[in-house]
Amino acid sequence: MTTVATPHTSQTGHHHSESILVNAIDRWIYVLMAVFFIVITLTGFIPDSFAKIAAVEAGERPAFPLVLHLHSILMGSFLFLLFAQSTLAATGKLEYHQRLGVAAVVLAPAIVVAGFILVPTMYHQIWNGMQTASAEAQTGIQAFLRFFDNIMLIQIRVGILFPLFILMALMARKSDSGLHKRMMFLAVAIALPAAFDRITWLPHTLPESPLSPDLYTLLAVAPMFVWDLVRTQSVHKAYRVWLALMVPSSILIHSLWDTDWWHATAPRLVGL
Numbered sequence: 135m136t137t138v139a140t141p142h143t144s145q146t147g148h149h150h151s152e153s154i155l156v157n158a159i160d161r162w163i164y165v166l167m168a169v170f171f172i173v174i175t176l177t178g179f180i181p182d183s184f185a186k187i188a189a190v191e192a193g194e195r196p197a198f199p200l201v202l203h204l205h206s207i208l209m210g211s212f213l214f215l216l217f218a219q220s221t222l223a224a225t226g227k228l229e230y231h232q233r234l235g236v237a238a239v240v241l242a243p244a245i246v247v248a249g250f251i252l253v254p255t256m257y258h259q260i261w262n263g264m265q266t267a268s269a270e271a272q273t274g275i276q277a278f279l280r281f282f283d284n285i286m287l288i289q290i291r292v293g294i295l296f297p298l299f300i301l302m303a304l305m306a307r308k309s310d311s312g313l314h315k316r317m318m319f320l321a322v323a324i325a326l327p328a329a330f331d332r333i334t335w336l337p338h339t340l341p342e343s344p345l346s347p348d349l350y351t352l353l354a355v356a357p358m359f360v361w362d363l364v365r366t367q368s369v370h371k372a373y374r375v376w377l378a379l380m381v382p383s384s385i386l387i388h389s390l391w392d393t394d395w396w397h398a399t400a401p402r403l404v405g406l
Contacts, residue, residue, distance in 0.1 A: 159361060161224045167319055167358050168217035171326065174354065175213060178329030179206075196263060199255050205248040209325070212241045216322060223315070235307065238318075242300040249293050253286060254404035261406055280392075281341045283400035287387045288347055292325050295379055299324070302375070316358070316372035323355045324380070330354075344391055348384050 189195045215237055222231040260282060264275040299321035306313040327347035331340060339346040355373075362370050390396040 156365070160365070163358055163361055164220040164315055164319065165217070165224050168213070168220045170357065171319075171322055171354065172213050172217060174326055174333075175210075175329045178332035181334075182332040196259055199252075199259065201248055201252045201255050205245070205252050208241060208245045208248055212238070212245060213322065215241065216318060219318075220315070232307075235304075238300065239304065242297060246293055246297045249289065253289050253293075257282060257286075257401070257404045257406070261401075280397055283397050284341065284344070284391050286400050286403070287390055287396070288327055288344060291383045291387065292328075295324055295383065296321050298379070299376070312370065313372050316362075316370060317376070319358065320355060320372060320376045323351055326354050327351060342392075344384075344387050351380075 186195065186198075190197055215234070219231055219234060219238075222228070222234065257279075260275060260279055264272050264279065267275055299317050303314050303317035303321060306317065327350060330336065330350040331338065331347060336350070337346070359373060362373075
């Protein structure tokens with residue numbers, strides 16, 4: 135006997151296939167986001183690192199300070215922890231996810247401490263190099279230091295908001311898993327301008343304006359935001375909290391960017 139598909143059975147099959155796809159995206163989107171963040175980071179830092187290593191070997195710049203290596207290792211470890219945690223959650227291995235989550239409690243503060251040591255260390259290294267450089271080279275170094283002043287504004291934001299968002303994520307890990315996972319990714323996203331700024335084939339507003347770092351940060355979180363919006367027809371509270379802090383900080387950064395007051399203040403903040 136031949137079975138004829140009725141409109142009802144055809145519609146049911148369509149809804150079933152659609153449900154499978156939606157569930158698959160729900161499960162794996164955060165794994166894909168972690169991979170996306172890692173790709174952005176590697177795309178920015180690998181070519182830049184090779185260029186700087188070559189400059190060190192050619193005697194064109196001083197060797198990297200130890201804290202720079204430490205900061206790179208810590209941040210790389212956190213990115214791969216994000217990937218591991220999202221993969222464990224996607225595959226239902228929640229017990230291992232919870233156990234491994236302890237690593238974030240150690241890594242996040244270490245990243246912040248290393249960052250606050252790294253910024254003045256790099257500033258002093260550039261400053262000291264300017265003191266011994268030729269008059270012609272000093273002009274270029276001084277211009278770079280003024281740019282470094284401005285970049286410090288973005289670095290300070292990361293140093294303040296990254297641990298704050300991580301703290302929110304960790305506090306919500308048992309009571310609100312949706313807020314927990316989103317806030318972990320939103321915390322990491324605010325550090326991604328360091329990678330985007332090194333991707334030279336992307337259009338940039340630097341050094342004149344910090345607009346492109348802000349726009350690329352939004353681009354980085356767009357996939358999971360858009361999926362949430364399509365899936366729930368609403369803006370999750372994690373994004374509202376994130377934007378409530380990111381928008382004022384961006385306004386402040388844009389207001390201080392390249393001002394005489396900030397160029398006078400920045401060196402004092404690092405002890406110069």
